[in-house]
Amino acid sequence: MRRLLATALLTLPLAVHAWGSDGHQTVATIAAGLIKGSPAEARVAALLGDMPLPLASIWADCVKGIAPSQGYTYPAPGKYPACAALETPARIAEMADYVRRNDRQCAIGLDEDSCHKQTHYADIAVQRGRYLPKVTGTRPDDVVGALRAAILVLQGKPSPGQPNFKSQREALLVLVHLVGDIHQPLHVGSVYLDAQGRRVDPDKQGFDRASFTIGGNGLLLDPAATTGSKNFHSYWDNVPEEFRPQHVDAAWLAEARQVRPDAGDPLTWPARWGSQSVKRANATYEGLSFSPRQGDTWHVSLPDGYGARADAIKRQQLTLAGARLAQLLRWVFPRPQ
Numbered sequence: 001m002r003r004l005l006a007t008a009l010l011t012l013p014l015a016v017h018a019w020g021s022d023g024h025q026t027v028a029t030i031a032a033g034l035i036k037g038s039p040a041e042a043r044v045a046a047l048l049g050d051m052p053l054p055l056a057s058i059w060a061d062c063v064k065g066i067a068p069s070q071g072y073t074y075p076a077p078g079k080y081p082a083c084a085a086l087e088t089p090a091r092i093a094e095m096a097d098y099v100r101r102n103d104r105q106c107a108i109g110l111d112e113d114s115c116h117k118q119t120h121y122a123d124i125a126v127q128r129g130r131y132l133p134k135v136t137g138t139r140p141d142d143v144v145g146a147l148r149a150a151i152l153v154l155q156g157k158p159s160p161g162q163p164n165f166k167s168q169r170e171a172l173l174v175l176v177h178l179v180g181d182i183h184q185p186l187h188v189g190s191v192y193l194d195a196q197g198r199r200v201d202p203d204k205q206g207f208d209r210a211s212f213t214i215g216g217n218g219l220l221l222d223p224a225a226t227t228g229s230k231n232f233h234s235y236w237d238n239v240p241e242e243f244r245p246q247h248v249d250a251a252w253l254a255e256a257r258q259v260r261p262d263a264g265d266p267l268t269w270p271a272r273w274g275s276q277s278v279k280r281a282n283a284t285y286e287g288l289s290f291s292p293r294q295g296d297t298w299h300v301s302l303p304d305g306y307g308a309r310a311d312a313i314k315r316q317q318l319t320l321a322g323a324r325l326a327q328l329l330r331w332v333f334p335r336p337q
């Protein structure tokens with residue numbers, strides 16, 4: 001779920017969170033399985049207390065239910081069933097406290113209304129082929145920058161200040177979520193389209209606000225041709241039944257254990273994962289055709305066999321995200337302490 005409030009898409013049912021809550025909980029369930037018995041498991045439990053890792057993985061999305069315009073209250077409990085366990089007075093107070101420090105204290109991006117929301121993504125033109133700082137669609141507090149900030153806080157080092165984390169617990173809550181988001185290809189790579197629905201390159205041709213597709217949120221799907229998603233971004237957030245957290249079994253964990261850990265300083269990992277997602281995003285846009293622009297949206301048609309291709313990428317990305325989250329947690333929490 002991203003920036004829908006700023007668009008006409010507000011009228012759509014907002015049942016969709018990034019990766020959907022299912023995807024995030026699948027990533028966290030894989031990671032929880034892989035850190036079992038390690039010092040990282042104990043450190044995570046010490047920070048999260050009675051909040052299980054899968055519930056922690058959707059905290060940063062449920063935080064979007066806090067309304068700054070209504071005194072930082074949580075006006076619509078029950079709206080997102082997945083958030084129910086976070087809707088206790090103490091947990092709502094914790095979410096409100098985070099939003100107070102991460103509301104308007106940054107340079108607000110395009111189509112955005114709150115600092116904490118824009119930490120969930122970047123919008124790099126797929127033509128770049130990788131994550132590069134300072135190109136169109138990046139910010140110091142984009143998903144790569146926010147992950148780096150969370151890692152620094154968990155290492156006990158000074159953070160760049162955006163997002164504002166008051167504690168290691170808060171940094172962990174956001175990190176667990178964003179490792180999922182950065183593996184959703186449309187959270188990092190984007191197409192930019194002209195009025196005729198042709199691809200343009202904002203870094204080479206100059207950025208035109210009208211070419212912005214809001215990370216695929218502005219690409220409307222013909223509902224009859226899809227699994228029920230209204231736009232291309234939410235199509236990619238949704239995961240099929242067999243990828244839900246309850247289907248994380250020994251075989252899936254074994255597969256995740258085979259993922260080779262990244263080399264080098266973990267502070268470089270988010271940009272590397274982001275680069276991989278830009279390449280994957282390019283693949284997700286392969287074979288698509290776009291209508292001319294209507295208002296600020298385009299209609300998109302998917303080629304035959306697209307669903308199976310998408311599911312294979314989703315499965316791979318969820319597995320990578322779970323494995324890498326576990327690797328990152330083991331790295332920042334090497335000792336029981």
Ligand SMILES: [Zn+2]
Binds near residue numbers: 001018060061177
């Ligand atoms: Zn998110």
